[in-house]
Amino acid sequence: MCFKMCSCNNNIYTYEKLSEIKDFLKEKIKNEPKIGIICGSGLGSLGNAIADAVSIDYADIPDFPVSTVEGHVGRFIFGHIRGTAVACMQGRFHYYEGYPLSICAMPVRLMKLLGVSYLIASNAAGGLNPKYKVGDIMLQKDHFNIMGLAGLGPHIGPNDSRFGPRFFPMTNAYDESILNKVRQIVKDLKMENKVHEGVYTCVGGPNYETVADVRALISLGVDSVGMSTVHEVIAARQCGIRCFAFSLITNICSTEYGTTTEDHSCSTEVHSEEVLKVGKDMEDELRIFVEEIVEAISQDT
Ligand SMILES: O=P(O)(O)O[C@@H]1C[C@H](O)[C@@H](CO)O1
Numbered sequence: 001m002c003f004k005m006c007s008c009n010n011n012i013y014t015y016e017k018l019s020e021i022k023d024f025l026k027e028k029i030k031n032e033p034k035i036g037i038i039c040g041s042g043l044g045s046l047g048n049a050i051a052d053a054v055s056i057d058y059a060d061i062p063d064f065p066v067s068t069v070e071g072h073v074g075r076f077i078f079g080h081i082r083g084t085a086v087a088c089m090q091g092r093f094h095y096y097e098g099y100p101l102s103i104c105a106m107p108v109r110l111m112k113l114l115g116v117s118y119l120i121a122s123n124a125a126g127g128l129n130p131k132y133k134v135g136d137i138m139l140q141k142d143h144f145n146i147m148g149l150a151g152l153g154p155h156i157g158p159n160d161s162r163f164g165p166r167f168f169p170m171t172n173a174y175d176e177s178i179l180n181k182v183r184q185i186v187k188d189l190k191m192e193n194k195v196h197e198g199v200y201t202c203v204g205g206p207n208y209e210t211v212a213d214v215r216a217l218i219s220l221g222v223d224s225v226g227m228s229t230v231h232e233v234i235a236a237r238q239c240g241i242r243c244f245a246f247s248l249i250t251n252i253c254s255t256e257y258g259t260t261t262e263d264h265s266c267s268t269e270v271h272s273e274e275v276l277k278v279g280k281d282m283e284d285e286l287r288i289f290v291e292e293i294v295e296a297i298s299q300d301t
């Protein structure tokens with residue numbers, strides 16, 4: 001299948017096509033997943049604690065895109081976390097890979113067809129809020145949809161109401177009742193010193209931000225910047241999935257021009273190696289954090 005799409009959005013992932021993919025997956029999995037989990041860059045190990053795991057590589061799913069980025073394995077893991085059936089994406093699709101936002105967010109619609117009613121999305125992000133440190137976690141209280149303001153979204157083009165209404169609110173995009181449960185988990189796990197709440201934004205990437213970009217985003221009230229999640233949450237809210245998302249702060253975005261070192265790099269530059277390393281360093285702590293969240297959500301009826 002050709003993944004090229006024009007901006008007028010002839011979405012190849014129609015309801016019928018996603019139903020075919022759903023049927024293909026359903027034959028391979030034992031239980032209907034209740035919670036969908038999307039692992040951010042370097043955070044794939046969140047899926048390693050899944051019991052009764054059935055792994056399905058994206059490459060083995062008919063007509064499915066593939067992950068092209070380091071830190072994104074490119075497979076679904078279906079199974080259980082603390083007794084709750086989950087569908088975990090070890091690898092997501094990004095706009096900068098050349099996929100339109102409708103394809104980047106398509107797996108969320110697929111998860112809905114599989115039975116998912118809650119989404120936990122994670123991302124690696126740069127910290128803009130001066131209080132943030134590398135290794136901190138930012139619970140997404142909200143997002144600022146820069147790409148949407150520029151007319152890009154997962155839902156541009158003809159609307160199939162089986163995926164949800166044409167117009168829908170985003171006022172409570174991030175579910176307050178899940179956030180309350182997570183606030184309690186943060187206290188119980190004694191993580192208050194490294195957990196914040198803030199506003200995330202997704203930019204097109206794949207380059208990181210200039211100093212001017214960073215200063216502008218800060219002035220707009222944004223606390224963390226990445227290259228994903230927003231369009232996934234939009235697709236999720238359109239089809240009625242309740243959402244929780246968090247950023248792992250993998251680097252601090254620089255508001256000052258750095259000094260150039262002898263090898264012509266810059267003292268304040270961010271590199272993808274450090275982004276992935278911070279994810280790796282945090283994997284055990286984050287896995288427990290996500291397990292607790294799954295358990296708390298599963299008590300919600
Ligand atoms: O998939 P996420 O949003 O975690 O990935 C972020 C954005 C880029 O893909 C990558 C940059 O290092 O991390």
Ligand SMILES: Nc1nc2[nH]cnc2c(=O)[nH]1
Pocket residue numbers: 124125126127203205207208209225226227250251253270275
């Ligand atoms: N756009 C963006 N994405 C990131 N992902 C991890 N760190 C960053 C960052 O600083 N900027």
